[in-house]
Amino acid sequence: MEVDYGKSIEKPYLPCNYPFLCTGNKMIKVEIIKVRGKRKYMVLRLKSDGTFSLRVSSHVTGSQIDTFLDKNASWMRKTKEKFDKAIELKKNVRFEDGEKHLLFGKEYEIKLVKDKKCLSFDGFFNLSENCKDNGRKVFRHFYRNILQSYLDERLTVFSSRMNCTYSTFSVGSATKTWGSCRNKTVLRFTLLLAMAPVEVIDYVIIHELVHTKIAAHGKLFWNEVEKIMPNWKEKRKWLMENRDLLLSYV
Template identity: 25%
Template structure:
């Protein structure tokens, strides 16, 4: 099914089945699947997609941006860098006037650290209330291997590069680490807890696995 929304064509694959509610899923490649109860009308499906149209387009744009990651970083005004799932010119993120390349690199990293700290603090506050947990401390760090971690003493760390990811992907990493305050391993109970807050967490995991290499300096 093709649906026109704000001068864009949203193409969906519709799957009917014995379910009670209609749901919309977008995988890491940008493929959209609408799962609908049997006998759901085309108008109902169209209305649901249009209602979530803005969020759908934002997610598709984030996936497209990650796919188009530049192979070399250009530390100049017209160089492009990811922030919250979208590409921006360097001068839109930091002051580039009278700065050499090393200064630009350092200032951009500082920008990401600051942005990540602010966003993570906001999202932790939201989700810790839902999960009824509270970390002892939160830190933003530089890591090549982990997006986040939770220690046995309830200390959470988050990779500064998360500031490059779409907000819903940041939310997944925040929820993941907060759930470790209940379950330190990745057993069934842990994933049930994650899924209770974020049913589509597998899509977020797949996004990081597929496009995480684009979120770097």
């Protein structure tokens, strides 16, 4: 049974001593949620509204909470800054004429047109004026279909080259994972990849195909990835650095 005391505190973006309110610093709101249980634990998460929740077992003391939050102040600051940046990026996407959107790592302009078809691509994103208000939904559908075609071709190439087998693959709208491999046969990819450079998409394909042989991310796993793509770290870094940008478009 959960007991939510409805208690919230504020922590500064920059570390400072107790009490939490420090003059001149931006504040981070943290909701403390106490959960009954025998085991001591603390779980800190960023919520969808940009505030944090800290779930703690009823055995955790106030001073332990203070110490935990102080220790994680830097992570909270960076995470909140990334969240605020992502929100700002999303606000700037309006699906206007001349606005640039990504496809396979390159930027192309939107051209508003009078057409029954919501979206087509010929070097421009030809977006129907009638579909502009549903721009995010329209682009998600477009990205899903075009990535499906790309994956269909590249999975065949890499699975043959790597001597890997899989049963099916699909494209979904996940925002926290780039790809997944279930039961070593079922592959799933996020439509966000349609905006990434093709070599980055290929990295995710290789990554998931290796999972059809090796489940865990150990040394053996990464050695297999490196055999096919020696610069895989560079591609993974691109994904880490550009997640918020990709999310802002859809």
